[in-house]
Amino acid sequence: MKPIVVIGSINMDLVCRTQVLPRGGETVLGSEFVTVPGGKGANQAVAAAKLASGDLKVHMIGRVGDDDFGQRLLNGLRQHQVNTRHVVVTEGVASGIAMILVDRKGENSIVVAPGANARLAPADLDTAEETIASASVVVLQLEIPLATVRHAIAMCQRLGVYTILDPAPAPAKPLPRALFGVDLFTPNESEAQTLLQITPRARQKRSVEPKQIAGELIARGVKAVALKLGSKGSMMVSRDRRANRSDFYTAKPFKVKVIDTTAAGDAFTAGLAVAKAEGMSPSQTMNFANAAGAICCKGFGAQPSLPTRSAVEKLLQTR
Numbered sequence: 318m319k320p321i322v323v324i325g326s327i328n329m330d331l332v333c334r335t336q337v338l339p340r341g342g343e344t345v346l347g348s349e350f351v352t353v354p355g356g357k358g359a360n361q362a363v364a365a366a367k368l369a370s371g372d373l374k375v376h377m378i379g380r381v382g383d384d385d386f387g388q389r390l391l392n393g394l395r396q397h398q399v400n401t402r403h404v405v406v407t408e409g410v411a412s413g414i415a416m417i418l419v420d421r422k423g424e425n426s427i428v429v430a431p432g433a434n435a436r437l438a439p440a441d442l443d444t445a446e447e448t449i450a451s452a453s454v455v456v457l458q459l460e461i462p463l464a465t466v467r468h469a470i471a472m473c474q475r476l477g478v479y480t481i482l483d484p485a486p487a488p489a490k491p492l493p494r495a496l497f498g499v500d501l502f503t504p505n506e507s508e509a510q511t512l513l514q515i516t517p518r519a520r521q522k523r524s525v526e527p528k529q530i531a532g533e534l535i536a537r538g539v540k541a542v543a544l545k546l547g548s549k550g551s552m553m554v555s556r557d558r559r560a561n562r563s564d565f566y567t568a569k570p571f572k573v574k575v576i577d578t579t580a581a582g583d584a585f586t587a588g589l590a591v592a593k594a595e596g597m598s599p600s601q602t603m604n605f606a607n608a609a610g611a612i613c614c615k616g617f618g619a620q621p622s623l624p625t626r627s628a629v630e631k632l633l634q635t636r
Contacts, residue, residue, distance in 0.1 A: 319453035320374040320400075321365050321590050324442065324469050325358020326434040326460030327379045327394075327404065328413040329386040330619050332579070338418055338426045347418070352386075354393040355415055355619035356434070357458040357485060360580045363397045364587030364623040365456070368609060373594055376452075378403040378445050379461070380433040382412035387433070393620065403445040407433040413460075423575040423614065429460065429486070437461045439468035450476045453594040456586065457499075458483045467495050474498065479593060483586045487511040497538035501593075503586045505545040509534060527552055528565065535563070543589055543606070545582055546570075551610075553603055568603035571611035571632055580619035585610035588629070608632045 333347040354363075358379050366375040377399050381387035383406050390412060394401050413432035419425045442449065442465065449455060455473050457466050457480065466482070473480045480499040484492065487508035504512065509530045531542040531554035541555035550570040556563050588606030597605060608629045616622025 322452040323362040324378040325458045326356035327359040328356030330355035353618035360583035376400040382433040386412040502539040568607045581610045581613040584613040
């Protein structure tokens with residue numbers, strides 16, 4: 318089975334629980350504080366490795382700093398059977414970190430300092446081209462330089478490799494058109510509205526339906542959109558341009574007790590990648606990804622909450 322390759326960020330998450338998220342200028346008391354390996358790229362790589370069946374392998378392409386966090390991050394990836402041959406230790410640079418506050422309802426607020434992630438360059442991908450060429454799926458996010466993401470997409474198009482882009486964090490400026498040239502785009506509803514420049518004022522004046530949002534993203538060049546809708550589940554819209562038709566799939570949410578939503582979107586995206594690599598149908602794919610995201614919400618912290626294959630299959634049996 319061809320491997321999954323994840324190109325993206327590797328961070329150490331500094332996580333603090335608090336009753337409420339602070340407003341501007343406000344100080345609140347926190348309770349539990351932990352340091353947990355994270356970063357959207359690393360989360361998706363670990364999630365894919367835990368969700369994969371059989372001999373499906375996962376490779377990580379990224380950068381860490383030459384500090385204690387960097388070594389811990391590398392060790393964490395390896396412990397989850399993620400191949401780190403193409404993770405570069407960057408001298409004289411700190412590893413990326415994310416400062417995460419989580420309130421009593423499980424909602425979070427995150428600030429990311431990219432560190433070594435900002436040094437991931439197109440040349441790093443050229444070095445790993447043989448690995449990328451062997452992939453069934455390449456997964457990308459936006460916590461690394463856009464030039465590197467653009468280079469990865471162009472490389473995968475040239476090599477005929479299927480691409481998934483999780484466009485988070487969604488930039489305030491318009492996304493370069495080249496980044497819409499992926500096979501599958503996986504934003505949540507808020508990220509999609511930001512990318513389409515649908516302002517809060519416009520949202521108040523008119524209701525913007527998820528299916529319409531997906532359609533507008535497809536109009537910009539993506540082949541398919543898997544839209545994360547939180548407690549409302551998810552939907553996938555794909556466009557068959559040869560047949561001049563759109564295919565539409567929805568997946569209902571799984572009801573779970575939410576402790577922390579951190580990395581739930583990463584688990585969902587990893588579920589999509591594993592489903593693609595294993596040849597699941599679109600409806601199986603969406604239910605599999607939904608279950609992975611739901612289970613992740615039941616734990617605290619990013620990578621410790623990522624679900625196993627057996628946990629997802631158990632939840633799927635409740636349908």
